[in-house]
Amino acid sequence: MSRLDRHTLEPLLRDSTERALTYLATLDERPVGPTAEALGALGAFDEVLPDGPGDPRATVELLDRVGSPATVASNGGRYFGFVIGGALPAAMASSWVATAWDQNSALPVMSPVAAKLHQVTTRWLVELLRLPPATTAVFVTGASMANVTALTAARDAQLARAGWDVQAEGLFGAPEITVVVGEKAHSTVVKALGVIGLGRNRVVTIPADDQGRLQPHLLPAKVQGPAIVCAQAGEVNTGAFDPFNAIAEWARSNDAWLHVDGAFGLWAAVDPTRQHLTAGLDRADSWATDGHKWLNVGYDCGIAFARRPEDLRRSFASTAGYLPPDDGRGFEVMHHSPAASQRARQIEVWAALRSLGRAGVTDLVQRTCRYAETMAAGLDHAGLHVLNQVVLNQVLVRDETDEATRALVEAVQADGTCWCGPTTWGGRPAMRISVSGWATDEADVVASVRAITAARHAARPHAG
Numbered sequence: 001m002s003r004l005d006r007h008t009l010e011p012l013l014r015d016s017t018e019r020a021l022t023y024l025a026t027l028d029e030r031p032v033g034p035t036a037e038a039l040g041a042l043g044a045f046d047e048v049l050p051d052g053p054g055d056p057r058a059t060v061e062l063l064d065r066v067g068s069p070a071t072v073a074s075n076g077g078r079y080f081g082f083v084i085g086g087a088l089p090a091a092m093a094s095s096w097v098a099t100a101w102d103q104n105s106a107l108p109v110m111s112p113v114a115a116k117l118h119q120v121t122t123r124w125l126v127e128l129l130r131l132p133p134a135t136t137a138v139f140v141t142g143a144s145m146a147n148v149t150a151l152t153a154a155r156d157a158q159l160a161r162a163g164w165d166v167q168a169e170g171l172f173g174a175p176e177i178t179v180v181v182g183e184k185a186h187s188t189v190v191k192a193l194g195v196i197g198l199g200r201n202r203v204v205t206i207p208a209d210d211q212g213r214l215q216p217h218l219l220p221a222k223v224q225g226p227a228i229v230c231a232q233a234g235e236v237n238t239g240a241f242d243p244f245n246a247i248a249e250w251a252r253s254n255d256a257w258l259h260v261d262g263a264f265g266l267w268a269a270v271d272p273t274r275q276h277l278t279a280g281l282d283r284a285d286s287w288a289t290d291g292h293k294w295l296n297v298g299y300d301c302g303i304a305f306a307r308r309p310e311d312l313r314r315s316f317a318s319t320a321g322y323l324p325p326d327d328g329r330g331f332e333v334m335h336h337s338p339a340a341s342q343r344a345r346q347i348e349v350w351a352a353l354r355s356l357g358r359a360g361v362t363d364l365v366q367r368t369c370r371y372a373e374t375m376a377a378g379l380d381h382a383g384l385h386v387l388n389q390v391v392l393n394q395v396l397v398r399d400e401t402d403e404a405t406r407a408l409v410e411a412v413q414a415d416g417t418c419w420c421g422p423t424t425w426g427g428r429p430a431m432r433i434s435v436s437g438w439a440t441d442e443a444d445v446v447a448s449v450r451a452i453t454a455a456r457h458a459a460r461p462h463a464g
């Protein structure tokens with residue numbers, strides 16, 4: 001194909017649309033995990049690199065024929081593994097248009113529309129998530145990178161306060177930073193600390209309670225010098241929230257930076273009935289969340305928020321002769337986040353928010369939380385032990401013995417009606433259920449409880 005004319009593109013894009021529609025329409029009929037046959041067929045991709053060009057439609061045909069059956073149906077209504085949302089129709093369709101645009105969102109001069117939608121989406125998010133009004137957002141690949149982004153800003157701001165320019169001088173010889181995390185901090189927070197040179201193990205770890213909440217009375221009495229404390233909104237197993245007000249008090253009296261990892265839990269702030277969980281959340285200096293989890297936009301999309309834009313700029317501004325001076329055209333993404341060139345992830349977030357409206361986002365959160373409660377009640381009724389207080393969209397269950405729990409997870413996955421993943425809690429195996437997809441409905445929940453119950457009986461034929 002040489003030109004972007006309609007005559008050349010139309011058959012290709014119509015064919016792709018048709019394939020996508022067929023895929024989506026049959027998502028709920030197929031097993032959630034791919035069949036062994038589909039996995040075996042992936043060998044068809046083991047080709048030598050073609051010597052020369054071919055018909056793009058043949059490439060898409062191969063992708064669909066061999067690739068589609070080997071996907072995990074996580075975009076459907078009965079996928080409860082990890083914390084994975086689907087893709088809302090408006091987000092998906094906007095992403096197709098935005099793919100055609102192929103905009104680089106690094107600077108306003110590269111894409112005025114991306115800059116405009118960055119501004120609008122940031123305003124909407126800050127309002128919805130009840131963050132301080134001047135809060136800035138950057139759209140990154142996920143909460144992992146949002147944690148890296150925010151914790152870099154935290155590190156640099158805390159060291160700047162101590163008279164140290166870490167971007168110029170590096171960490172060698174810098175004043176030490178006390179980094180405090182809860183025992184149940186997400187692995188990506190710990191990874192981010194390692195990536196930015198603060199160390200995965202060189203942290204003060206505060207024990208958590210039985211729900212995974214940091215116990216604030218165990219915070220150190222007083223720390224000297226730069227300090228960062230990481231709190232969590234939504235523990236990956238239990239959905240529990242750290243006590244933000246108590247942690248914010250501690251941060252204030254120690255001049256520490258408070259970062260909140262709220263990859264999915266931050267969205268609880270949209271639900272008026274869950275404000276007891278998010279109280280004090282707005283007192284933090286930075287927040288990390290995901291668009292691709294509970295908001296149900298496509299991959300990849302995370303969001304880092306900073307209370308003060310200058311804290312991002314201190315860490316991420318870059319200079320080069322060809323870069324325009326700040327011309328007031330809008331927010332310069334590349335000077336406030338790790339990447340320069342990037343796709344305009346805010347477009348899908350904007351589309352999701354605009355198509356749902358405030359009430360729709362609230363309903364998404366409330367509905368999935370209600371399904372989690374239904375799921376917990378159904379599984380409790382079936383004789384499983386529900387290990388967590390179901391305060392959000394996460395349910396943690398266990399069978400009588402560790403062996404039975406492991407067998408249950410395997411049997412559920414093999415059955416294919418729904419998909420739930422294994423985890424460990426309190427040092428023992430458990431099964432984790434996350435209701436994060438917009439497409440899940442009451443019937444999916446009923447069918448899944450029934451399938452898990454049946455899988456339990458199949459896995460333990462001699463038990464009652």
Ligand SMILES: *Cc1c(COP(=O)(O)O)cnc(C)c1O
Nearest residue numbers: 142143144186188236261263290
């Ligand atoms: C998923 C998750 C992350 C990491 O997010 P990615 O989008 O996978 O990078 C971080 N923290 C928590 C609490 C999470 O649930």
